[in-house]
Amino acid sequence: MKQPLGVILAGGQARRMGGGDKGLLRLGGQTILSRVIDRLEPQVAGLALNANGDPARFSEYAMPVLPDSVTGFAGPLAGVLAGLDWAAEQGAETVVTAAADTPFFPCDLVPCLQLAAEGMAHPLVLSATPDPERGTVRHPTFGIWPVALRDDLRAALEGGLRKVVLWTDAHDGRVAQFPVGEIDPFFNVNTPEDLERAEALLKRKA
Template sequence: MKRPIPAVILAGGLSRRMGGGNKALSLLAGETLLTHVLRRLRPQCGAIAINANGDAEQFGEYGLPVIADGFTGYAGPLAGVLAGMEWAAGQGADRVISVSVDTPFLPDDLVWRLREAEGRSGIALAASPDEGGRLRDHPTCALWPVAMAGALRAALESGQHRIGQFAASHDPGRAVYDSQPFDPFLNMNTPQDLGRAAHLI
């Protein structure tokens, strides 16, 4: 039996369009975005950590490890993936799943599908077609080999902060999902997004 893969929930964003505060704790249909993501993720993976910067006590009720970026300033989700890789390596894992805290409709088979879609580098990205039918990657929802931590750290230190650019440069595999009746990687960026998504819960 395959060992469950640990996962890191990327919750280190600045939440500017959400009006500040902590996006992970924003409410959708009466529950936090973090609660929605955990409900979908927990049955699929092993240990879970939250990548967030600032006061870790705000996540105290969840009883999960909170790991901060290892870079000063805001280095984007790629720094969160690196923190997740290093944490997962400390758990004895060779891979880690990343998901974004603002994607409350994650598929129930995400981890399995990513595992099946591993590219030659070991990276697999979730993807879905946009409204025009063009395939769009969702690189925050991905499978990463922890052995790539050195390359990722070097990329960050050289100023590369775009997670999609880094992933695309390493020949990733893709787990492609249908975007009908709605995209399962729909992300919540504004209070209006939360309002529109409430009826989908």
């Protein structure tokens, strides 16, 4: 399987953080987005950011900023579609997505997703972690997505679909399970309290 392109999803409205861009919050002396870039960039052939509004606020990151093509904040799938359309222009076969507010995701995200996708006609895999109460928990902003299904996804979004797993299940999507250590590797910063927790975790890792 060819190395995918990477798309960082930052198209949410950050309501629980009071609005703004969660990825631009500072964590341990740098933005969360910078930490996400540092983890994802070595694993992919190129990188873009999915975000709405004025792209100039991300100018220091020197990468394409892709707005949703579906209006009305249609959720993560709209960001995936923007990434797939961009990847199609680059001649890529797949993209791997990561959320802009998740600073500790696995450094082997891409190879694990690719391994889980082996043998699939259209690689479509979501990251997951085990949970003692809920079983397997899927993380729908972290996955590998096939460019070949972008028109199907566009039609689903235009038809009102918003829930990621409904679309991936309809295409026999798989999961790649990642272990949980001190924290869930897909822990994301949604609230000011989460940012404090992330700072504490970072200090313990240092």
